[in-house]
Amino acid sequence: MRNTGSARFIWAGDRTTGADGAWWWGRGYAFAPGGHLLEGDDIGRYLAHAGGRTERAAAELNGCFAAAFSTSAEHALVTDRYGTVPIYVAVHGDGFVVASDDPWAVVAAGAAPPRLDPVAVLDMLRLGFVTGERTLIDGVASLSLGTVGRVAGGSIVRNRYWRIRYPSVPDRPSRRDTSADDALWMEVLDDAYTEVGARIDAFCAARGRGLRLMSTGGLDTRVLAGMLATRSNTSVEMVSYGAPPDPDMDAAATIAQAMGWPFTAVEVGPDHADDRHLRAAVREIGITARFTCGAGARMVPPPGNAVTVCGHTGFLSSDMQRRNLMIATPAQLRRMINLVHYTYPGSDALVRQAAPTIAGDLWDRALEESLADADPSRPITEMHRWAAENRHRKLVHLEAQVYAQRGAWMYPLHDHALVDVFVNIPWRLRVAQRLYARHAVTRLFTGRGEPLGRIPRVGHGGSFEANDTVYRGFELMQMFQPVAGAVATRVGPLALAAKSRLRPEWNLTSGPNPLRHWFRTDARLRAFVLERLGDATNEFLDGAALRRIALDHATSENAFQRLIAGALTIAACEEEAVDVWRSRRGVDAARSA
Numbered sequence: 001m002r003n004t005g006s007a008r009f010i011w012a013g014d015r016t017t018g019a020d021g022a023w024w025w026g027r028g029y030a031f032a033p034g035g036h037l038l039e040g041d042d043i044g045r046y047l048a049h050a051g052g053r054t055e056r057a058a059a060e061l062n063g064c065f066a067a068a069f070s071t072s073a074e075h076a077l078v079t080d081r082y083g084t085v086p087i088y089v090a091v092h093g094d095g096f097v098v099a100s101d102d103p104w105a106v107v108a109a110g111a112a113p114p115r116l117d118p119v120a121v122l123d124m125l126r127l128g129f130v131t132g133e134r135t136l137i138d139g140v141a142s143l144s145l146g147t148v149g150r151v152a153g154g155s156i157v158r159n160r161y162w163r164i165r166y167p168s169v170p171d172r173p174s175r176r177d178t179s180a181d182d183a184l185w186m187e188v189l190d191d192a193y194t195e196v197g198a199r200i201d202a203f204c205a206a207r208g209r210g211l212r213l214m215s216t217g218g219l220d221t222r223v224l225a226g227m228l229a230t231r232s233n234t235s236v237e238m239v240s241y242g243a244p245p246d247p248d249m250d251a252a253a254t255i256a257q258a259m260g261w262p263f264t265a266v267e268v269g270p271d272h273a274d275d276r277h278l279r280a281a282v283r284e285i286g287i288t289a290r291f292t293c294g295a296g297a298r299m300v301p302p303p304g305n306a307v308t309v310c311g312h313t314g315f316l317s318s319d320m321q322r323r324n325l326m327i328a329t330p331a332q333l334r335r336m337i338n339l340v341h342y343t344y345p346g347s348d349a350l351v352r353q354a355a356p357t358i359a360g361d362l363w364d365r366a367l368e369e370s371l372a373d374a375d376p377s378r379p380i381t382e383m384h385r386w387a388a389e390n391r392h393r394k395l396v397h398l399e400a401q402v403y404a405q406r407g408a409w410m411y412p413l414h415d416h417a418l419v420d421v422f423v424n425i426p427w428r429l430r431v432a433q434r435l436y437a438r439h440a441v442t443r444l445f446t447g448r449g450e451p452l453g454r455i456p457r458v459g460h461g462g463s464f465e466a467n468d469t470v471y472r473g474f475e476l477m478q479m480f481q482p483v484a485g486a487v488a489t490r491v492g493p494l495a496l497a498a499k500s501r502l503r504p505e506w507n508l509t510s511g512p513n514p515l516r517h518w519f520r521t522d523a524r525l526r527a528f529v530l531e532r533l534g535d536a537t538n539e540f541l542d543g544a545a546l547r548r549i550a551l552d553h554a555t556s557e558n559a560f561q562r563l564i565a566g567a568l569t570i571a572a573c574e575e576e577a578v579d580v581w582r583s584r585r586g587v588d589a590a591r592s593a
Contacts, residue, residue, distance in 0.1 A: 009075045009151040010098045011068055012105035016041045022072070024048045027101055028065030028085045029410065031199055037206050043067045047078055054078065054148050055161035062199075062416045064400075064409075068099060075151040081162050082414050083145030083393040084400060088287075090140045095154035099143075103287045106140050107577045108584035114138070114577035116570065118358045119365050121540050124566035125351045126342045128290040129394040131370045135287045136573045142288060145393055160373075164388055166381040166423055166430075182435075185425050189439050192417040197231025200412060204307050207408055210235035212306035213261075214297075214403070217251025219437065221311035222452045224412060225255060226444030228309075237306060241266035241296035242512045247458045258451030268296045270518035270525040278532070282572040284405065285398040290565040291572065294399035296512035303407040310400050310411055320430045324383045325477045326484040330371075333379040335489035337367060337386055344558035353545040354563055431474045516560035519550065529564070536571035 015025040024044030032038055038046055043061070048069035050057035058067075058078050066085035067078040077087050077099055088103040090110065098109040107114050117138040120130045133141040143149050146162035204211060211228065215221040215238045228236050238261050240252035249265055256263035272295065280298065281291035323340060327333050370390055374382045403409045412418075422430065429435035445453035477484050518525045530547055537543035546567050549555055555564075 008096045008154040009070060010096055010109065011070070012098055012100035012109055013102060015068070016045065018045075018048075020072070022048060022070060024067065024069035025101075026065060026067040028063060028080070028404070029203065029408075030061035030063035030065045030080070031202075033060050035199075035202070037202060038063075038065075044069045047076070055159060058148060059161050064411045064414060066101060077143055077147075077149040077151070077156070079143050079145050079147050081146045081416075081419070082397065082411075083142075083389075084397050084411060084414065085404070086288075086398070086401070087143045087149075088135065088140055089143055089149070089156060091155060092139075097151045097154060097156055099151075103135060103137070103140060103142075104283065104576065104580045107137055108580045110139070110581060114140075114574075114581050116538070116540060116574055118540055119362050121355060121570055122351065122358055122363060123366050124290065124570055125354055125563045126347060127391075127395075128562040128566055129293070129391065130288045131366045131390045131394065134366065134369075136570060137287060137577050140287070142394075145389060164385045164419075164423060166378070166384070167426065168378065169380055169427055181426065182429070182438075185421075185429055185435055186439055186443070189418075189421050189435060190443055192415075192421050193227050193231050193439075193444070195417040196412050196415045197227055199415065200228070200232050200309075200410065201234050203408075203410060204234045207307060209305050209307050209408065210237065212236075212303050212308045213238045214300075214308060214310055215240050215252040215255065216248045216311075217255060217455075217458055218248070219433070219440070219457075220413065221252070222255065223436070223440050223444060224309060224311040225259060226440060226449035226452050227412070229259060229448040230444055230446070237262040237264070239264045239266065239300055241268055241300055243268050243514050243518075246512075251455060251458050254455050255452060258455065259449070264301070266296065266300050268299055268512055270522040272299055273513075273515075273518065273525050274528060275532070278568060278572050279576065282569060282576050285401060286569050286573045286576070288394050289398045289569075290395075290562070291569045292513040292515060292561060292565045293395055294402040297399055297402040303403075306407070308403040308407060308409040310403065310409065311413060320380075320384060320427070320432065322432070322473065322477075323488065324380050325431070325474050326488045327379045327383055328485045330374065330376045330379055332485040332489050333374065333382055334367065334371065336383060336485075336492075337371075339489060339492045341387070341391065342367070344562060345556045346554075346559065347563075350549055350555075350559055350563055353549065354542060354567060355540045356542055356545070358540055428474070513561070513565075514557070515565055516555070516557045519560065519564075520553075529568070532568050532571065533564070536567050538571065538574060541567055541570060 011025065013025065015023045017023045024041060026041045026043030028043065030038045030043050032046060043065045044067040047054055047057055047067050048071050052073060054076055063080065064082065064084035065080050066087050068087065069076055077089065079087055085101065087099060087101055088106045089097060089099045090106050091097050092109065093111055098106050100106050115138045116136055117134055120134045120136045123130045124136065130136060133144055135142055144158065144160065146160050147158050148161055149156045149158045211234050213221065213224060213228065213236055228234065238252060238256040240249045242249045244267055253263055253265060278291050281295060285293055323336060327336050370386060400409060400411065425435055441453050519529055529550060533546040533550060534543045536546055550564055
């Protein structure tokens, strides 16, 4: 660790130091204006020499990165638009700000033993990830996405330089002929994909590598496959992982065969869930996400001479689901987020059993914090932004960190050219991925990528198509939106409860981590989970209650993936935090001696 002096700032990690005493650090990749590719510490150097224009310079960098620097003018931490590379911070009692891309280095720097954050514990049990800036360790935060955090006088002043903003929802649906607008935006999107393809080629050429596409067989990875086939000249191999029989893996294999690309199927089974795996997962992402996040990615063979491309985040910039369309007020926004993201069958009762000591006044704090800067005039778009800034950042993006720690990686669907199209297009083109799917079918799934549109969709039973049915439903909802929102947010919990009784998840075996199925069918994994749950008792968790919940055949797969996996993560995270803190104390004591 190194103290920068008057700023009372410790960067707990590697860095590059300049001749004038300034230092900088960076991770990830970014294209600067003019197309120059920056990687690693060069990103920090670029921002450190931005001449006081840090926010503007960060906003101009197109890629997935994080950076830190200290100069005579300022001491700053920077995250990209999407928070794809996390930075962790803490303000310790002695008045020093400690920051690092390694959360455990920040934990180790604390003067007092680490403790769990009760609000974050609730989040992990209810969501499977921690919202906002919190982590599972009290006082350790993850810097928000699209943020420049300046360190001064033992505190951090945060400034958001970019937020996802969408055009206003029309007061009334438009009945006019929109075919000319459709054609215009199709051309705009086509140009954006061409730009992205050129940047992919430039990135891979700079590293002398081909591409490894991680595929689920769904729309996002098909879009990437079509883009790589028609807009890029880089060689591609495909990889899919999951627990057989997983229809996603079968679809991915069929796509690779149709494209003529090498394909690797990585089978994930219950033997991969053990104490070693749990602790390894917690060390990588467990301070903010459940250990099952990215579990399959850890089993994927090292990428070798290939850049890993992740494709499961197109939703961030292209989708608007039906449920969003019914929201008309901030109160409905809160109720809908709670219903969609925090609720699963029996969730409230199960969480109260698992964490009986957490005070009732803490239950809504995380949601309120994550909506603190919500725009009350745009409740529909805030529903979408909440998911992008919380679920995607803390659950989906962290899986990419597993790839990042094993080699070069890219997130092409986060390219500014694509995102800036989707945040500006009219609503009717965003509802249910209308423009996204239509462009894929008519432009990307042609020529070399043509088979992509004919292979059946997993869970849908038909090929990809783009039609206006959902948008017509949107028009109807807009006419009755206030009533629809009130009904949906109040009747929704009853509908979910009825669905859980009518369609129980008894036979769910697909997906990368069918934890409940393994618990029911594999004696070794069941014994492991029960033992770890029994040891999970702490100031917040009741290990005996957790064991009863796990053994109850009525406990849903969703509850297993959130509450059970979350409880295992919480307990292992607390162990890891205490271990690294004690280890650091031992190092300091040895040095003093």
